Amino acid sequence: MSTILAARYHQGKPQAAVMGEGRGYFKHIHCQYSPVCLILSPLALLLLGTGIAAMLVALIGIPKMTITTTTTTATTATTATTTTATTTTATTTTTATTTTATTSTTSTTISPVGIYALTISTCATWNDTGLTMGGNSNGIPGSNLESLSTPVSIFIDNDDNLFVCDRDNVRILKFTPNSTTGIIVAGNGTAGNESNQLRGPKGVAIDQYGDIIVADSDNNRIQKFVNGSTSGITLASNSSINPLGQMKDLHIDVNNNIYVTDYDNNQVVKFIPFSSIGVVVAGGRPAGPGTNQLSGPFGNFVGPNGTLYVADDQNFRVMKYFPGSLNGTIVAGNGTAGSNAYQLTRSMSIIVDNNGYIYVADYGNARVMRWTTNYAAGGVCVIGCTGTSGAAATQLRNPRDLKFDRHGNIYVTDQGNHRIQKFLIQGCSSKSPK
Known part of the structure; x- marks a missing residue:
């Protein structure tokens, strides 16, 4: 029994x-x-089965963070008592006050911003014609809120808001969906090193709290602008124990770690939350073509599993690093400048999709190239495939950065045309990448 x-x-x-x-x-x-x-x-x-299932979902899903907020509310009640004495015809009123405290707890779970659970088909293509989402479609620079001047890095959040490093206007602009008029969210338009100023911003990302993180490159510092504030907080800066040169890009992973590409020191540096001292995760040696070296790196990308990709500009290639390894693997480009399917001419930025396919902003060839996991087969052109540089809607001039939105559309910083172009995903079609 x-x-x-x-x-x-x-x-x-x-x-x-x-x-x-x-x-x-x-x-x-x-x-x-x-x-x-x-x-x-x-x-x-x-209950046991439900608990196990919940734990499995938590382990498999993209990391999330829970914020618990406790609010205490005081309630005051007033009681009045009236006593009448018949002998002297006097009335006495006594008032008693009681205060009761009520406590409520609210938990909010937030997901990483800008990390999308994208499922892009291996045969996906994108429309040849770009839509201008920021800047002038005719390629003319400017300083008003409808214009850009030498834009650099971009970021698209989960609500399709577009954030742009407007370098020569020393500001970060935010473009809401369906609006081509920007909102200044960082920088005051004048170059400087005050907390509300920037100098040569070249990287932008939004963290899990909605705060804006900026690679303030010419000030050799990383600035955080708390959501809604235009006054920055310095997270890290150049020092003897923490050398930080010209930063060309900035990325935040699902654990809120910050990765910056340090062009001057030929390295990628990782900053964990609440630490101002960085750790070199790629390069860090004198410039060179070795698999443990970089030469003038620009863009970086970090996958959900921590795999790091680096646009090794002066070596005309893209490098891949597994977590904990400083020895990389060439996954795009063959180390020589050129325009054939195996070559890049200034690899500026990269993104990686759910298939492990790598998309490269090929700055010198005015195009976006895609490499599959069969890297030896070479890349194919997916955007800007006219073979010429220009300001037409089907052309690019010096593409500097690129990002996916949550739908799989590709945004490109068309730097030479001072605009941000959006290319709509078409799924699988009869169109073949060039």
Whole structure:
């Protein structure tokens, strides 16, 4: 005959407790087919199964962060008592005030911003004609809120807001969906090193809290602008123990680690949350073509599993690094400048899709190239495939950065045309990448 173990909670008498102290304790009781146990046993199994399933979902999914906020509200009640004495015809009023505190707890779970669970088909193509999302479509620079001047890095959040490093206007602009008028969210338009200023911004990303992180390159510092604030906080800066040169790109992974590409020191540096001291995760040696070297790196990308990709500009290639390794693998480009399917001419930026396919902003060839996981087969052109540089909607001039939005559309910083172009995903079609 099987025995089922149940538990009962008791108030007080900690000296008799089986478990716990102070306010109460649990006492184990044995039961054999009692009605209570027959009800509790299936319920316990159901709860156990639900708990295991929840843990599996949490382990498999993209990392999330939970913020718990506790709010205490004080409620005041006033009671008035009136007493009448008949002998002297006097009336006395007594007022008593009671304050009751009510506490409520709210938990909010936030997902990484800009990390999309994209499923892009291996045969996906993109429309040849770009849509101008920021800047002038005719390629003319400017300083008003409808214009850009030498834009650099971009970021698209989960609400399709576009953030642009408007380098020569020393500001970060935000373009909401369906609007080509920007909103200044960082920088005041004047170059400087004050907390509300930038100088040569070249990288932007939004963290899990909605704060704006900027690679303030010419000031050799990383600035954080808390959501809604135009006054920056310095997270890291150049020092003797933390050399930080000209930064060309900035990326935030799913754990809120910041990766910056340090062009001057030929390295990629990782900053963990709440630390101003970086760790070199790629390069860090004198410039060179070795697999443990970089030469003038620009863009970087970090996958959900921590794999790092670096646009090694002066070596005309893209490098891939597994977590913990400083020895990389060439995954795009053959180390020589050129325009054939195996070559790049200034690899400026990269993104990677769910298939492991690599998309490269090929700055010198005015195009976007895609490499599959069969890297030796060479790349194919997917955007800007006219073979010429220009300002037409089908052309690019010096593409500097590129990002996916949550739908799989590709945004390109068309730097030489001072605009941001959006190319709509078409899924699988009869059109073949060139």
